Amino acid sequence: MGNGELYFTKMHGLGNDFVVLDGISQSVNLSAAQIRQIADRHRGVGCDQLLLVEAYEGDDAEFRYRIFNADGSEVEQCGNGARCFARFVYDQGLTQNTTIPVMTASGRIVLQIQPDGQVKVNMGVPELTPAQIPFVSEQRQTLYTLDVKGAAVSLAAVSMGNPHAVLQVVALESAPVATLGALLEVHPAFPKRVNVGFMQVVGRDAIRLRVFERGCGETLACGTGACAAVVAGRLQGLLDDQVTVSLPGGDLQIQWQGEGQPVWMIGPAATVFRGTLIV
Numbered sequence: 001m002g003n004g005e006l007y008f009t010k011m012h013g014l015g016n017d018f019v020v021l022d023g024i025s026q027s028v029n030l031s032a033a034q035i036r037q038i039a040d041r042h043r044g045v046g047c048d049q050l051l052l053v054e055a056y057e058g059d060d061a062e063f064r065y066r067i068f069n070a071d072g073s074e075v076e077q078c079g080n081g082a083r084c085f086a087r088f089v090y091d092q093g094l095t096q097n098t099t100i101p102v103m104t105a106s107g108r109i110v111l112q113i114q115p116d117g118q119v120k121v122n123m124g125v126p127e128l129t130p131a132q133i134p135f136v137s138e139q140r141q142t143l144y145t146l147d148v149k150g151a152a153v154s155l156a157a158v159s160m161g162n163p164h165a166v167l168q169v170v171a172l173e174s175a176p177v178a179t180l181g182a183l184l185e186v187h188p189a190f191p192k193r194v195n196v197g198f199m200q201v202v203g204r205d206a207i208r209l210r211v212f213e214r215g216c217g218e219t220l221a222c223g224t225g226a227c228a229a230v231v232a233g234r235l236q237g238l239l240d241d242q243v244t245v246s247l248p249g250g251d252l253q254i255q256w257q258g259e260g261q262p263v264w265m266i267g268p269a270a271t272v273f274r275g276t277l278i279v
């Protein structure tokens with residue numbers, strides 16, 4: 001640290017907050033330690049994830065965007081981040097298009113800026129094969145049972161490009177999000193660690209959700225977590241194909257027609273401030 005400056009934008013999607021860096025107009029090469037410092041809420045700007053926007057050379061996408069958790073780890077996908085990325089490249093004049101294909105570490109996704117300013121995202125087809133999540137199991141099941149410190153925990157396992165465990169709870173307020181979330185994040189059954197969602201089913205078209213995110217702890221909202229929860233709930237026969245997911249930071253609309261189909265997410269993205277980082 002201490003030998004350069006980087007322009008950044010602070011954004012959030014339902015309180016899941018991001019430092020967004022334009023890696024097209026400036027050169028960005030950050031170590032994991034520098035990302036941890038930027039994400040630090042006392043010694044840095046503070047964020048759940050850092051998003052890096054880059055040019056993409058191929059024909060099938062306009063941009064590439066990379067996602068780093070607050071602990072410095074690079075990850076595959078981020079739903080709230082995708083919406084903020086779309087607003088960022090559009091509002092900064094990096095594109096004039098309102099339909100924006102972008103390459104992520106888990107493949108191509110397509111973002112659509114809506115007339116009301118919200119962003120609709122095709123989040124791709126969920127992956128349910130254990131080895132692809134990755135999750136250690138001989139066969140695919142709707143629900144798995146894991147031993148967590150001697151207790152049997154029932155959960156669904158879904159990848160939205162990144163790995164998710166989804167647990168159903170009766171009362172969200174008293175769910176052991178911090179304790180059980182932290183234990184499951186590093187459970188050996190998830191070799192790349194996991195995001196852990198606690199889902200309360202309110203009706204066939206509504207759930208409440210809290211997510212303990214891999215690499216940063218509980219956040220106010222998790223877009224891929226909302227998608228994974230709807231997939232898990234649909235596969236258990238609990239939900240219809242259009243679901244309002246209420247997170248601590250606000251609501252997302254999630255649609256999933258079923259096996260082999262992509263998950264659609266609609267939600268807001270907000271810009272909070274811009275500034276200069278000393279790195």
Ligand SMILES: N[C@@H](CCC[C@H](N)C(=O)O)C(=O)O
Nearest residue numbers: 078079080162214222223224
């Ligand atoms: N907040 C994100 C997910 C960010 C990445 C996640 N913590 C992981 O490690 O996979 C979202 O909105 O999806």
